[in-house]
Amino acid sequence: MDSRPSTLQAARCGHCHGYSYPANVPGCRHCGAPAEALDAVDCMGPVPLRNVITVHAPLAPGLAVPAIIGEVELCPGLVEEVRIDAENETAVPPGTPVRPVWIDDENGGGWIFRAASAEAVPLQENV
Structure with missing residues (x-):
């Protein structure tokens, strides 16, 4: 199942x-x-990306670096930091509409956010 x-x-x-x-x-x-x-x-969006940054240290278990982290307002007044799937942060400037997508991984899976116009694009793997 x-x-x-x-x-x-x-x-x-x-x-x-x-x-x-x-x-x-x-x-x-x-x-x-x-x-x-x-x-x-x-909370399936799309929601506007408020801020975005590339981090180069593993801030959470299983976070591959470098990683693009963004800030989104999932619901009114509920702002969360989320993983962004993009080639680089210039591809998703603040204001870009993003949508959550579930991905399976070796840690059991998790939510990432992709630009709403890029939903059909496969996940960019960090190499």
């Missing part, structure tokens, strides 16, 4: 209407409401 997620999701609080990530958080990061007060919402 395929266990990979089909949709990137966040959690929306039924009390304060704030958003938290990931969707399975133990409670609202804004008001502290318990997980039972949260509803999963889809």
Whole structure:
């Protein structure tokens, strides 16, 4: 059975209407409401890329470097740092619409973001 997620999701609080990530958080990061007060919402974009940078140090386990990291607003007020799949950061300047895509890898897989116009382009592997 395929266990990979089909949709990137966040959690929306039924009390304060704030958003938290990931969707399975133990409670609202804004008001502290318990997980039972949260509803999963889809975050499939496209969303504008706010900032982008190339990092040359492995900031997280399994992160191949150099890596392009961007900042996106998944939901109103929910800004996250995400991995960007692009040849280089000049190919995805701030304002570029990006969309999440699940990739399988040796660490179990994860979400990357690609320029919305480049969704059909295969993942650029770091060599």
